[in-house]
Amino acid sequence: MAHANPLKAAVVASWNLDEDKLARLAQADSDFHAGLQQLLGNDDQAAPEQRRAAMESLLQQQREQLTDVLSDEQLHAYQMLERPRPPMIRHGGPRLDPEQMTAQLEQRYAPLFATWNLDQAQSAKVLNAERTFFDGLHQLKRPDMRGDGESQDARGARFKQLLEQRHSALSSVLDDEQVTAFEALTKPPRGPHHGPRPDGEAPAAG
Structure with a gap:
């Protein structure tokens, strides 16, 4: 996938998808990142609410493209990789129980x-x-x-x-x-x- 980073690529590899599904996944990924680049380019002009709505629109478009490529579980996991990851334990921060x-x-x-x-x-x-x-x-x-x-x-x-x-x-x-x-x-x-x-x-x- 042209736009995939190593984390996402490793997860996709673990699913052992066939070549057709991989090609369709790559196309959806390319479309998503083209939209994301456009969104980032307009970042200064958009309010936070508009950026969130635009991001959700991109994710919805991706879901529609991948609904018959990935299982529901795979699609859920895949789209989690598109979102910023929440902090777990900060260096020097308090230790969680x-x-x-x-x-x-x-x-x-x-x-x-x-x-x-x-x-x-x-x-x-x-x-x-x-x-x-x-x-x-x-x-x-x-x-x-x-x-x-x-x-x-x-x-x-x-x-x-x-x-x-x-x-x-x-x-x-x-x-x-x-x-x-x-x-x-x-x-x-x-x-x-x-x-x-x-x-x-x-x-x-x-």
Whole structure:
């Protein structure tokens, strides 16, 4: 897809669509982004309410184009990628309690899990892997994990270990394409030497 970013492309790849559906999806994506560029070009002239209405109109047009290309679950997940992603845990911000974190993770990823036909137990394992990853990131923010070069190296090694542990946990539930898609959606945009950031601060997909 000409306008797809790696996050969206990874999710689409996990659905194993045939060539005809991929072509129609690419056309709908191209049309959407052409409209989005026009909307952004007129941004200074439009009131916020008008911009929101225009965005909803673009999404509705996309829904109509894709209604017989994607399942309802896939279309829901796909269009969530067009919207700005809500913040999860800000770097340096307060730590969410486990129930709050689980609720936010479930709200964000439930539409995608539905496209993969995960049952409740499988979904819980994926969410637990992500929550454990977040807990590890929080530990890396401790003052004793910052400082001289040695502690930075230890921090980098721990960050790599967290990624490997999550990958192993995800691979026990998801197939290769699904693991790739989930890791693309949740990959922190900066490495540990700059302070790892959870996916809530990743650039919006679309």
